Amino acid sequence: MSIVLYHHPFSRAATVVWMLEECGVDYELRFVDLMKGEHKNDELVALNPMGKLPILTDDGAVVTESAAIALYLADRYALGRLAPAPDDPKRAAYLRWSLFAPTVIEPGLMAKAAAWAYKETQAGWGNYDAMLGAMQTALSHGDFILGDAFSMADVVFGGTVRYMLRFQMLEALPVFSAYSDRLGARPALQRAEERNAAVLKEHGIEPS
Numbered sequence: 001m002s003i004v005l006y007h008h009p010f011s012r013a014a015t016v017v018w019m020l021e022e023c024g025v026d027y028e029l030r031f032v033d034l035m036k037g038e039h040k041n042d043e044l045v046a047l048n049p050m051g052k053l054p055i056l057t058d059d060g061a062v063v064t065e066s067a068a069i070a071l072y073l074a075d076r077y078a079l080g081r082l083a084p085a086p087d088d089p090k091r092a093a094y095l096r097w098s099l100f101a102p103t104v105i106e107p108g109l110m111a112k113a114a115a116w117a118y119k120e121t122q123a124g125w126g127n128y129d130a131m132l133g134a135m136q137t138a139l140s141h142g143d144f145i146l147g148d149a150f151s152m153a154d155v156v157f158g159g160t161v162r163y164m165l166r167f168q169m170l171e172a173l174p175v176f177s178a179y180s181d182r183l184g185a186r187p188a189l190q191r192a193e194e195r196n197a198a199v200l201k202e203h204g205i206e207p208s
């Protein structure tokens with residue numbers, strides 16, 4: 001099988017399973033025991049010098065960083081369906097909000113939760129209220145980031161929203177909860193959750 005995902009269900013690799021299910025491709029899950037520190041072994045550090053999951057390999061190509069994995073998979077396996085083509089004007093919003101999740105939402109919510117001291121003008125994630133406003137703007141065009149059409153941007157952006165809501169790091173504004181519920185109804189997400197749960201069961205790990 002050409003696609004291998006180095007995976008643990010308690011990591012962002014769980015969301016990559018959703019990406020793969022949306023693409024409808026075959027893939028192998030290779031369990032990495034985070035609790036035993038297997039992600040720090042030589043083989044995995046050679047693939048990802050950060051010593052972190054997820055790592056995806058595809059016929060020798062190595063992709064790390066969840067958002068990069070999402071964009072890679074959508075371009076390669078679902079261009080025109082989950083990713084607007086490069087000459088499609090929707091590509092702008094697609095890229096914009098796909099990158100907003102890891103570069104603004106994640107650090108912005110971490111900064112708030114951990115009460116980091118930083119200068120808003122120097123930190124890329126800026127001001128918390130501005131970030132909340134931008135997130136609502138992103139969701140103001142319809143059911144999904146691109147309006148009526150679901151795209152891989154919703155897995156990246158929406159996956160972050162769902163995770164942050166679950167751990168109460170993001171205010172449960174109705175717009176976020178409704179979006180999260182819409183995403184939760186997707187068969188591909190449900191298949192991914194089943195697959196992640198099966199891995200937990202196989203390894204005798206209690207669900208979180």
Ligand SMILES: N[C@@H](CCC(=O)N[C@@H](CS)C(=O)NCC(=O)O)C(=O)O
Nearest residue numbers: 011012051052053054064065066067
């Ligand atoms: N920016 C990376 C973050 C990767 C990351 O932090 N992975 C966590 C699990 S979600 C991890 O491997 N933690 C174990 C460690 O750092 O030792 C991404 O989006 O993929």
